[in-house]
Amino acid sequence: MRRPLRSLLPARLLYLLALAGGLAVIAGWYAFGAPGGAHDRYVEGVIGAPSRINPLFARSNDVDADLAALIFSGLTRIDGDGAPRPDLAERWEVTPDGLTYTFRLRPGVLWHDGAALDAADVAFTIAQLQAAGFRGPPALAAQWTGVTVTVADPLTLVIELPAPSAGFLARTALGVLPRHLLTGLDPAQLAASPFNLAPVGSGPYRLAALDARHAGLERYAGHRGGAAALRAIELRFYADRAALEAALAGGDVNAALLAESPTVEGLAAVAARADLAATALVRSGYTMLYLNNQRAPLNDPSLRRAIAAAIDRRALLEGTGGYGAAGDGPIVPGSWAYAPGQWPAPFEADALFDAAAWPRGTDGVRARAGRALALELVTNADPAREALARAVAAQLGEHGARVTVVSVGAAELIARRLEPRDYQLALFGWDTEVDPDPYGAWHSSQIPAPGRNVAGYRDALADLLLEGARVTLDVDERRELYRRLSERFVEHAPSVVLLYPARVYVHPAALTGLTDGLLFAPADRFRGVEGWRLDGGG
Template sequence: MGRAIRWQAVIAVLGILLLAAILTTTARQITTVAAPSKGGVYREAVVGLPRNINPLFSFANDLDRDLTGMIFQGLVALNDRGEPVPALAESWEISPNQTEYTFKLRSNARWHDGAPVTADDVIFTVGVLQSQEFAQAGQPASIYLSQLWSSVTAEKVDDTTVRFRLQQPLASFLSETTIGILPEHLWKDVPVADMPQSMLNLEPVGTGPWRLAGIDAVGARLEPNPYWRGAAPLLDGIEFRFYPDYASAFAAFQAGEVDGVSRILPQDLPAAEESDTMSVLSAPLANETLLFFNLTDPNVAFLAEKPVRQALWLALDVPALLETALNGQAIPADGPIMPGTWAYAAPPRPATDVARANQLLTEAGWVDSDGDGVRDNGDNSLSFTLLGDDPVLLAALADQWKAIGVWAKP
């Protein structure tokens, strides 16, 4: 999810903050009620290229997820408190034993091509999720979704009603129904195994407030959905301009080529704050940076040793990482549930303890026998390579682990 550091780890989770820079204006100090004006096209710089604008295959790409979220809808959506609210389904009922969920679809819901949304679309989408081919799609999210939905029985009650039967109660089930629904009439002839490579992924047809008007190597253009029955978008359009990296995206914003940028790297934050023509706003984003231990690679077999993992965890100073690597633009998270949601409860976290970390390694037989600053045990040394897409954060991690005789190459 997001910027996963693929090496291997203790779960040290950092919630990354979205930074948005906008042009500033001045105003007189008079009492007014601000109202947005209608019209215009918003241009935003984004990094990368879309590959799968498809709610079932968009998990590995931030841009895919952003576009998918604007173009597709699930049966329900989550509000800013993580609570379910109607989306494609206008209402739902839950059985007393919490194992049956009956959803009533909006009767006026239509796909971007004008075709009506029916229960067949929902049944088709669930069928894809339950297929063995989907489970083998190669994404961790595919395995999870397949396992979840394989135990659910989906039934078409009528053209606008679907019922799900669970083998046992699942508190998160309503949240799972936020996954976008696919149009059966467009996807039914595509084998599930071929779906990730289908051109339909770059010609998405959804039910959301925005539909794709065009896409090329330079960018993607969205226009309001004419069949949308919710609050109509005020903009005439949205353009996403594609850039190879965050530095060039920020440079395009500074040059006035775009109206906004999807993200500002922490190292660019001082330049943004010093600008006379923009102000920087920070808002929490449900994104995480995860550290994983590679427990199966024989070249780093020591990572399978519990004392080594415990030592690496105890040596981490997460607040210091937030300040040095992320300019304070992140919050520490204590697990997979993000702060601010209804289900969050802060569990106790062991404090940073470098002395205890050193003790654990020494007791496990890892000592610096040759005085080079790196612990070793026989012919093996505590050294490995970190994999990830944030060099500043990787360098900060490596620097902290030097204190316990571990050499990590960013």
């Protein structure tokens, strides 16, 4: 959703902008490439600096991931709804048992140095992940355990899985490495290779300059889909949020992905720039009010449904600034697998509490058998989370539940409360994977730590739906399984999804072509970057 920056600010602050006056727009460039007009180059500020611009290591560094997204490409690419689409592979076939995938690569694809890209490059990349000496993320390597890769011919790759996996194609969006530049390098040495700061990829942009202040990228004329519309993209590096917001306000950059909870001051500073706009990009994650299904009184689904009804999620969203989407179920809106849940409305909450045998006492607090409905809500000591927890407690209080908010450090919340399931209510958030499979969060096998079913939800039908959805390859059948899971989630209310958070992407108002799909990772803001234009130029 694109909005002028002023619309993101509280009305009480807008008058300050009139006093501040216009800010100078200084869109200077560091020297790289041929000079060009403002219509064909893009300057964005980022927090941090690159260390390994390599898709096998980029998960641990957002700047690395940003650059890798522009420089490299994978067999597939992930669309805004999370569905895999062709990229280096123009098509693929899957055997009926779901175990063998045959990919046909596009002919004539070139690396940025002019060498031909073929199936052996893909096999080489996967081999690095499978090598005993791989120094990258263990979770990434684990995705390729037991997978067999065969190069049938230069344009055909056959991948065999040890077991069917409906989410496998999402893994193939991983950027492919150039075998001709890295052959002979021990996998253990790849993490420290000079290649990681002088990468050669096959994506729409090639690295043209890199120093401690910035990275300069120029469009690759030989890109298989045609040259990108923007001639160049520059990423300028800043130490922290304050420095980035100052650079944005001062006109040193014309784009930035703001923090999840951008400061009002930071927004106010840049809102004076009429040349900027903002797009809220919903993340593929959620902020959850966990209800401990294993502990009384929350082991009663009728009480959990009353609690879920009492929480006005749209009001909570507005209270956080309106970024993101109001909570619903275990699948994020915007995903191809999303099905809206039919939740009871807040005005129905009192009747649901009464039906659950928790009537109000003379003091207004609900009670049963002389025991007040008094609950502790624990969250991590973050100002935004604490404010949200207080708002939840206030809403529940309006319906007769007495809720006490307790804040602890994030590490303590996980280690001493969530993992041992030692809580009543807990407010926390998780990021989800590209594939919408919520098995890890809600299947009963994941109740014991370190499983992520911290709510302790146990239901035989939900288990069957989750199990079926992760091995069913037919998209329509899988979507139907998730729709039924959403219905079950509403029926049992194992927890309450409060919000789907968003990041605010500030960019030139003249920018066209920006997509507003889900943000599975910060670098996904560059999805479809080949089609971006400024003032219609190219």
